[in-house]
Amino acid sequence: MQNLHLLALLFYSTFFQFLAFSSTQNYQYYYNQEKNYEGSSDLIDLKYHMGPVLASSINLYLIWYGQWNPKHQSTIRDFINSFSSPAPYPSVSDWWRTITLYTDQTGSNITNTIILSGEFHDFKYSQTKYLTRLSMQSIIKNAVTTSNQRPLPLNYHNGLYLVLTSSDVLVQEFCRAVCGFHYFTFPSVVGVTIPYAWIGYSGTQCPGMCAYPFAWPKYSGIKPPPGSNDHIMGAPNGDPAIDGMISVIVHELAEVSSNPLINAWYAGDDPTAPTEIADLCLGVYGSGGGGGYVGVVYKDSWGNGYNLNGVKGRKFLVQWVWNPVRRRCFGPNALD
């Protein structure tokens, strides 16, 4: 889950201290102190809790909920297609290699294959514009059963459903506590147990919270410096909320793959509030990142920030994740 309080806390409490905590490892140490994990001698007590991971190739289904700008949709589509298509190093699929280092109790790694397998347009807001966490399951149920258009397949073997809500949809906790979350469907609602994730388009509601660092984090209480255009860096695909959403999408994909039933990989002892592999690296996009500093990333010819290459010459900026072998936050743009 992309937890805003966590990001706000990190930004707020460490903004003026990032010089003192400038290395990723120190950042982790600092983070860990905030969380105050009792009794753990390890810096991060990320543990495997014996449940399954997504080891079979993932068939990803997108559910566009509400009215979507086709340009925004193609940016997200290109990002998803970048998992399975070659692009110059460091690419989106290079980034995913860290995720494939996680295994289950049978020794199976998380898959390296994510295929965009279907899209559904819920442009009539089947569950209204006010959604709870549970509404996501009804949206999926509708998408796999409707007779108004071609329904999505109900793929309980290796399907993963992503519900993406448009700017005018209000979601419980969206913009107050979360930018996205992942969970699994209940047999009583959808008929089967399938992992899914929701991510909201933050454009009109809270880019300052969910589109960091492309929109200035207003909640930090720190004023943007003069000449900063109200952001920390420009968005590589032209829309702060979409570029920010892409990092939240990959955050949720990483976590749903490593903790699909909330009983596999997470830190902390509370499964109702697990700290998962992407939560551990919130706000870190490059070497030295943390505490309000994104880290060392690239700049495109317009000066926009990015750290990964994708299909069609696209560039994306996505956060790092916890690497279980290196035991630190990592991405393929790392300097070491």
Ligand SMILES: *[C@@H]1O[C@H](CO)[C@@H](O)[C@H](O)[C@H]1NC(C)=O
């Ligand atoms: C599977 O995970 C193990 C343990 O992290 C790792 O050593 C190995 O390289 C991984 N294999 C692949 C194909 O990613």
